[in-house]
Amino acid sequence: MKIRLVNEGVFEPIDDIQTALSAPKAGFYWIDADVDDLTELQPLFSLHDLAVEDCLSDEEQRPKIEIYENHYFIVVNSIRFDDEEIFLRALNIFLGRHFIITVTNQKINEIRSLKPMLWEQEVSGPDRFLYLLVDLVVDNYFTVGDRIEAKIEKLEEDILMHTKKSHLSEIIGLRSEILWLKKVLGPQKEVINTLNKKDLRLIDDQLQKYFSDIYENAVKISETFETYRDLMSNLREAYQSSIANRANEIMRVFTAMTTIFMPLTIITGIYGMNFDDMPELHWKYGYISIIGLMISLGIGMFFVFRKKDWI
Template sequence: MKIRLVNNGMFTPIEDIADTLIPSPEGFYWIDADVEDLAVLQPLFHMHDLAVEDCLTEEEQRPKIEIYESHYFIVINSIRFDDEEIFLRALNIFLGRHYIITVTKQKINELRSLKPILWEQEVSRPDYFLYNLVDIVVDNYFLVADRIDTRIETLEEDILMHTKKSHLNEIIGLRGEILWLKKVLGPQKDVIATLNKRDLKLIDDQLQKYFSDIYENAVKIAETFDTFRELMGNLREAYQSSISARANEIMRVFTAMTTIFMPLTFITGIYGMNFDFIPGLHMRGGSYILLGIMLALGFGMFFIFRKKDWL
């Protein structure tokens, strides 16, 4: 657990957590905690039992905001895209009048990238801290969306150029992750809408207007992933069409080969019959002549098929 006094974007480490119980004349306290620290934090800051239980038991929480008498409990999901997989990390936030507590189970990059922004904007209020944190989390969804878009384009090119059976597994896997992520985007968008429109006493009225910009971005992200879902459907159709076209191409080649060998099989069938009187049967060099005719016939049909673009 790390405790800092944040004033004008400057961080001052605090050793004794008891000091955070009294509001600072300037700035606010930021407590960056793990779930194990809740046993200490809950009685000090009167955290609601249900909020603490959510932090402890829920691995992947649904984004939400709960209003309590002395604090707000907010859950938003940070996003990562590693090794072609999408990961969500629950970010639990307890917002008080003179403090903000962030509780996570895993390391979240947004908390580290937030520090220079707080320093640049000289942040001295916990609600402004919350605004910048939510803004960074939402912006990262755009970065992930760009990577997913690139992945879809690459997959589409691979399918059109050389279709493989593994492409279907990639399509199904990526489509499932997009659908799963889309279910999260709806509640998260609602949370941001609440921060934007609802009268919340712990958030400055002027600041709520800035949440409208984040809400617009959240709407754009939701629409982007709606588009991704449609693209994955089109990609699956393209895969199936490519497989069908490939099968038709193979069948066309086999059909042409069968057609070429049909007259050759007919000739060999005639001269393989047990009759004494077959034209040219006892002719000197007749076998070579027959082989020449068969080769000429086979190559002739082959070139005709190539000219008509049947092969």
């Protein structure tokens, strides 16, 4: 657990947690905590039992905002994409009048990226801290969306050039991830809308209007992932069409080969009969002539089929 006094973007480490219980002369306290630290923090800051229980739960938390007497409890999901799977990490936030507590199970990049922004914008209020953090979380969805779009385009190119059976599992897996993420974006969008519209006494009225920009971005993200879902459906159709075309191509080649060998089979069948009176059987050049006829016939049919683009 790290405790910092933040005033005009400048960080001052605090060693004694008791210091953060009362409001500072200027600035606010930022407590960056792990889930295990909540046992100590709950009685000191009067954190609501239900909010702490949600943080300690192993179950996946939906984005939400809970309004309690002396603090707000906000859950938003940070996103990460490693080219194989999409990961959502819950970011639990307790917002008070003079403090903000961030609680995570894993390291979240947005918190690391936030530190220089606090200094650049000379942040001195926990509500401003909340705004910048939520803004970073939402913006990161655009970054992940761009990577997903690039993966879809590459997958489409691979399917059109060299279709493989493994492509189907990639399509199904990525589409499932996008559908799952689409369900999560709905509640998160509503949380941001609440921060934008509801009368919240712990958030400055002027600052609250800025949440409308974040909400618009959240709506764009939701629409973008809806588009990705449609693209994955189109990609699956393209895969099935490519497989069908390849099967048709193979069948066309086999059919052409069968057609070429059919007259050759007839010739060998005729001369394979056990009749004594067949003039060509005793001809000196009969064998060579028949072989030459069969080769000429096969080559001739091959070029005729190539000219008609049958093979």
